Amino acid sequence: MRQGTIGSVERNPTNLDSERLARSVASRLRAAGHHAYLVGGSVRDLLLGVPPKDFDISTDARPERLLNLFPGSGTVGAHFGVVLVRDGAAQVEVATFRSDREYADGRRPTSVDFQIDPRADVLRRDFTINGLMMDLETGQVLDFVEGRRDLESRTLRAIGDPEARFAEDHLRLLRAVRFAARLGFQIDPETWRAIERHPASILTVAPERVRDELERILTQGGARRGFELLDASGMLAVLLPEVAAMKGVAQPPEFHPEGDVWTHTLLLLENLKDASPALAWAALLHDVGKPPTFRVADRIRFDGHAEEGVRLARVILARLRASRDQIEQVEALVANHMRFLDVGRMKQSTLKRFLRQPNFDQHLELHRLDCLGSNGHLDGWEFCRRRLAELGTEQLKPKRLLTGADLIAAGYAPGPRFAGILDAVEDAQLEGRLVTAAEALEWVKQRYLVA
Numbered sequence: 001m002r003q004g005t006i007g008s009v010e011r012n013p014t015n016l017d018s019e020r021l022a023r024s025v026a027s028r029l030r031a032a033g034h035h036a037y038l039v040g041g042s043v044r045d046l047l048l049g050v051p052p053k054d055f056d057i058s059t060d061a062r063p064e065r066l067l068n069l070f071p072g073s074g075t076v077g078a079h080f081g082v083v084l085v086r087d088g089a090a091q092v093e094v095a096t097f098r099s100d101r102e103y104a105d106g107r108r109p110t111s112v113d114f115q116i117d118p119r120a121d122v123l124r125r126d127f128t129i130n131g132l133m134m135d136l137e138t139g140q141v142l143d144f145v146e147g148r149r150d151l152e153s154r155t156l157r158a159i160g161d162p163e164a165r166f167a168e169d170h171l172r173l174l175r176a177v178r179f180a181a182r183l184g185f186q187i188d189p190e191t192w193r194a195i196e197r198h199p200a201s202i203l204t205v206a207p208e209r210v211r212d213e214l215e216r217i218l219t220q221g222g223a224r225r226g227f228e229l230l231d232a233s234g235m236l237a238v239l240l241p242e243v244a245a246m247k248g249v250a251q252p253p254e255f256h257p258e259g260d261v262w263t264h265t266l267l268l269l270e271n272l273k274d275a276s277p278a279l280a281w282a283a284l285l286h287d288v289g290k291p292p293t294f295r296v297a298d299r300i301r302f303d304g305h306a307e308e309g310v311r312l313a314r315v316i317l318a319r320l321r322a323s324r325d326q327i328e329q330v331e332a333l334v335a336n337h338m339r340f341l342d343v344g345r346m347k348q349s350t351l352k353r354f355l356r357q358p359n360f361d362q363h364l365e366l367h368r369l370d371c372l373g374s375n376g377h378l379d380g381w382e383f384c385r386r387r388l389a390e391l392g393t394e395q396l397k398p399k400r401l402l403t404g405a406d407l408i409a410a411g412y413a414p415g416p417r418f419a420g421i422l423d424a425v426e427d428a429q430l431e432g433r434l435v436t437a438a439e440a441l442e443w444v445k446q447r448y449l450v451a
Contacts, residue, residue: 082094119144163194170198227269272369282334314331340367
C-alpha cells in the first residue's frame with residue numbers, strides 16, 4: 001500500500017458546501033470510533049488538481065449505525081449500505097466498507113458482505129485511479145492498488161482482473177472510455193483487450209444508463225477521443241450503428257476538404273466546448289442522414305439528408321430513452337443546420353422567423369462547428385450574428401397587428417383559413433410593408449373575401 005499527502009487544490013465554490021459537509025460527516029464518524037475516508041473520483045480529482053464534483057465517504061460503520069449518527073438521512077441503497085446525508089442543498093453519500101458477491105446480471109451484485117477493512121472495499125471498485133482513499137483530517141492517501149502510480153503515468157487500469165471487473169458491471173466498458181477521454185489517459189493494454197473482447201456486452205445495460213454515459217462522453221471533454229475509442233473498441237457499431245455508418249462515406253471535396261462524413265463529425269466533436277446535451281447530440285447526429293442518402297450525380301449529393309437525419313436522430317434518442325423535450329431540441333437543430341446556407345437570400349420575414357427560433361444560440365453554435373469542421377467559411381454565422389445585433393426583440397417578434405378577434409369583428413367567419421391570413425399579415429409586418437392595425441385590416445379586406 002502506498003501512502004501520501006495532498007497539497008492545496010483550488011476548490012470549486014459551488015461545491016464548498018458539499019466539501020464542508022463531507023468533512024463534518026468524517027469528523028463525526030471518527031469521533032464515534034469509526035474509520036472515515038473520502039473515496040473514489042473525488043480523491044482522484046483532488047490529486048489531479050481538479051475540483052471534485054461530489055464527495056463520497058467510505059466507513060466501517062454499518063448502515064444502521066449511520067442512520068443513528070445522522071438522523072433524517074435517507075438510504076440510497078440500503079441493500080448495499082449506502083446512506084445519503086443532506087444539509088440544505090449539500091449532500092454526501094456515505095457507504096459502509098463492503099465486498100461484493102457474484103454479479104448475476106452484469107450490473108450489480110446479488111448480495112454484499114460488509115467489511116471492517118478498507119482494502120476489501122477498494123478491491124471491488126472499477127479502476128485503480130478510482131480506488132484511492134483519503135483521510136480528510138490529515139490529507140493522507142491510502143493506495144492499495146497502485147492508483148497513484150497510474151495517475152502519474154496517466155494510465156487507466158482495471159483493478160485486478162479486467163475481465164472480471166467488466167463482467168461484474170458491463171457499464172464499466174463505457175466508463176473506461178469516458179475516463180480515458182476526459183482525463184487524456186491511455187488505457188492499459190490488458191484492460192483495453194478486455195474491452196475489445198466484449199463490446200456487445202454493453203447491450204445488456206439499461207438504455208438510460210448507456211445514454212447518460214454517452215452524454216457524459218460528449219459533454220465532459222475529450223468527445224472526439226471518446227468516440228474514436230468507442231469506434232476502435234467495437235462499441236460504436238453495437239450502440240450507434242447509424243453513426244458508425246458514416247465511416248468511409250465520401251463528401252464533395254469542394255465543400256468538405258477534410259474527408260468523409262466520419263472525419264467531419266469527429267472535427268465537430270473535437271471543437272465542442274461547454275456544450276449542452278442537446279447541442280452535443282446534434283453535433284454528433286447532424287449528418288447522420290448522409291450515409292442513407294448518398295448518391296453520385298454531377299457530384300456527390302445527399303439530397304434530403306437533413307430530413308433523414310431528423311428521422312434517425314429521433315430513432316436513436318428514443319432507443320436511448322431520451323426525454324421528449326431533448327429529442328425535440330435535437331430534431332430542431334438537425335432539421336435547421338442546412339438553412340444557414342440560404343440566410344443571405346432569405347426574405348426579411350423568413351430570416352426574422354429563422355433568427356427568433358427557441359435556443360437560436362445553439363443553432364448558431366452548431367453552424368459554427370459545422371463550418372470549422374469543413375471549409376472554415378463562417379460567412380453565414382457572421383451574417384446571422386450581425387443581423388441579430390441589428391434587430392432587437394421588437395423587430396424579430398413584434399406584437400401582431402391583428403388577432404382572430406379582429407377578423408371576427410370585421411365580419412370574417414372563424415375557420416381554418418384564419419391561421420393563413422394572420423401569418424400573411426405577420427409576413428407583411430416583418431417585411432415592413434404594414435405598420436398599423438388599420439393598414440393591416442385594409443390589406444386583409446383587399447385580399448380575402450368576407451365569408
